[in-house]
Amino acid sequence: MSERKKLLEVNNLEVTFGSRRHPFRAVKGVSFDIFEGETFGLVGESGSGKTTIGRAIIRIHPTSGGEIRYRGQKINGRISAALDRTVTRQIQMIFQDPMASLNERAKVDYIVSEGLYGRHLKEEERREKVAKALSDVGLLPEFASRFPHEFSGGQRQRIGIARALIMDPDFIIADEPISALDVSIRAQVLNLMSQLQKERGLTYLFIAHDLSVVRFICDRIAVIHKGELVELAESEQLFANPLHPYTQALLSAIPMPDPIAEKQKKLLVYDPSMHHYENDPPAWVEVEPGHFLLANQEELEKIRDKR
Ligand SMILES: Nc1ncnc2c1ncn2[C@@H]1O[C@H](COP(=O)(O)OP(=O)(O)OP(=O)(O)O)[C@@H](O)[C@H]1O
Numbered sequence: 343m344s345e346r347k348k349l350l351e352v353n354n355l356e357v358t359f360g361s362r363r364h365p366f367r368a369v370k371g372v373s374f375d376i377f378e379g380e381t382f383g384l385v386g387e388s389g390s391g392k393t394t395i396g397r398a399i400i401r402i403h404p405t406s407g408g409e410i411r412y413r414g415q416k417i418n419g420r421i422s423a424a425l426d427r428t429v430t431r432q433i434q435m436i437f438q439d440p441m442a443s444l445n446e447r448a449k450v451d452y453i454v455s456e457g458l459y460g461r462h463l464k465e466e467e468r469r470e471k472v473a474k475a476l477s478d479v480g481l482l483p484e485f486a487s488r489f490p491h492e493f494s495g496g497q498r499q500r501i502g503i504a505r506a507l508i509m510d511p512d513f514i515i516a517d518e519p520i521s522a523l524d525v526s527i528r529a530q531v532l533n534l535m536s537q538l539q540k541e542r543g544l545t546y547l548f549i550a551h552d553l554s555v556v557r558f559i560c561d562r563i564a565v566i567h568k569g570e571l572v573e574l575a576e577s578e579q580l581f582a583n584p585l586h587p588y589t590q591a592l593l594s595a596i597p598m599p600d601p602i603a604e605k606q607k608k609l610l611v612y613d614p615s616m617h618h619y620e621n622d623p624p625a626w627v628e629v630e631p632g633h634f635l636l637a638n639q640e641e642l643e644k645i646r647d648k649r
Contacts, residue, residue, distance in 0.1 A: 346377040349413065349513060349545050350399065356407030357394050368394045370569040371408070376513075381539070381546040383560035383577070385553055385592065391569040392549045396515040399547070400433050401426070412513075431457075434506035436499075438518035450476070451486035454505045475504040479534060496527035503534065515547045520555065532559060553592050557581055562632075565589045575633040585635045585645050 357369035369391045376382045384392045397403045398418065399410055410418040417429050434457075445453055454472050463471070473483035479500040490498055499519060506514055516535065520528040536559065538544060550556050556563055556577070563580050565573040565588060573586040584590045627642065629635050637645065 346379070348375045348411075349378045350376040350547075351411040351414075352395070352399070352408070353411070354408035355395065355398060355405060355410065355418075357391070357398050357403050358406040367406075368569050369398065372566070372569075372571045373408075374564050374571060374574060376545060376547060378512075378545055379539075379543055380561040381548055381559055383556035383563040384547065384549045384566055385551065385556055385563060386566035387551055387592070390566045392551075392566055393517055395566070396435060396517050396547060396549055399515060400435055401429065431509050432511050433513045433515065434509055434511040435515045435517060436502045436506050436519050439522040446490055448489075449486065450488055450490065450501055453490070453501060454486070454508055457505065457509050471508055472504075475508040476501075478507055478538070479504045494527075495523050496530060499523060499531050500534065503531075503538070507538065511544070513545045513547070515549070517549045518551070519548075521550070521552065528555075535559075553581075553595075565592065570636060572636045573634065579630070579633050583630075583633075585629060585633075586637065587641070 352375070353373050355369050355372045356367065358365045358367050360366040372391075372395060374382070384395060386392055394403055398405050401417065405418040408418075409416055412429060412433065415421075415425060417425065421429075448456075451469070451472055454475055455468050458468060458471065469486070472486050476483050476485055481497065481500055481504065485493075485497075485501075490501065493501065502519075519535070520531050523531060532555075535546065539546065548556060548560055553563075558577075560577050563575065563577050564571050565580075565586065567586075567588040573580065573584070573589045575583075580589065581593065584593050627635055627637060629645075635642075635645075
């Protein structure tokens with residue numbers, strides 16, 4: 343994949359919440375690249391920092407260290423107004439809960455075209471764009487005059503996708519886009535996303551806590567644990583040969599026919615004491631081409647012994 347162009351570069355990213363006296367490092371030195379046209383997965387359990395990374399990329403959360411580059415230009419921290427406009431248009435986000443993310447009191451027409459308002463388009467042009475965005479996601483143009491509560495969860499997620507598409511983005515951050523949806527319509531939304539990717543050459547950052555979802559749609563997957571990126575590999579490679587104990591724990595949690603048995607299994611597989619690194623700090627190692635692992639010497643030896 344090295345000949346492919348890098349769209350996004352995240353280097354040593356830090357995001358800190360809280361006060362100066364009581365800082366909370368939600369993202370700790372995370373680095374990864376995303377290539378044009380690929381679907382890159384960020385997985386990890388709730389609270390691991392996935393959403394925070396996505397929100398730092400679209401400049402909602404300020405970064406406290408490191409660099410984010412989009413098409414080679416630094417986009418975190420202070421940037422020019424022109425670059426800010428470019429980023430705001432080219433990078434769009436779709437959200438987990440279409441119910442919560444759509445303004446209940448606004449009509450679909452307003453919701454879908456909200457991002458266009460600064461552009462001073464003629465009314466007719468704006469309406470045409472809304473109709474096109476709705477039909478691109480498989481909805482009828484006349485839905486524009488309805489309110490979000492008139493739609494099903496799947497249709498509402500399509501409205502959320504139309505709202506992103508109307509900006510004509512190159513890069514979409516999809517934050518758990520199907521986890522709030524009924525199982526029966528999840529595949530439809532994933533298929534729509536794949537079809538749009540093919541048609542428009544979109545690049546996706548796909549955030550999920552569920553590894554079974556990302557397996558089939560992501561080219562590469564990064565595993566986030568407590569704000570750190572602990573493993574990064576091509577999807578197939580990660581599933582065939584997960585090396586970090588946390589990745590193994592995540593994998594052991596799918597599928598989940600019996601939640602209690604699975605929880606016990608997870609506790610057995612995952613040993614949190616491996617994260618007390620005081621005398622043996624972890625470092626990145628490339629264990630196989632393209633397969634990176636954050637591990638200390640002790641962990642590496644354990645992994646080597648097992649293989
Ligand atoms: N605005 C904020 N202020 C303070 N702490 C925050 C803020 N946003 C997130 N956090 C904290 O940062 C950590 C990472 O949160 P984040 O939402 O990024 O996790 P996540 O992996 O996306 O989880 P989820 O799947 O539940 O959204 C959590 O401990 C969270 O409580």
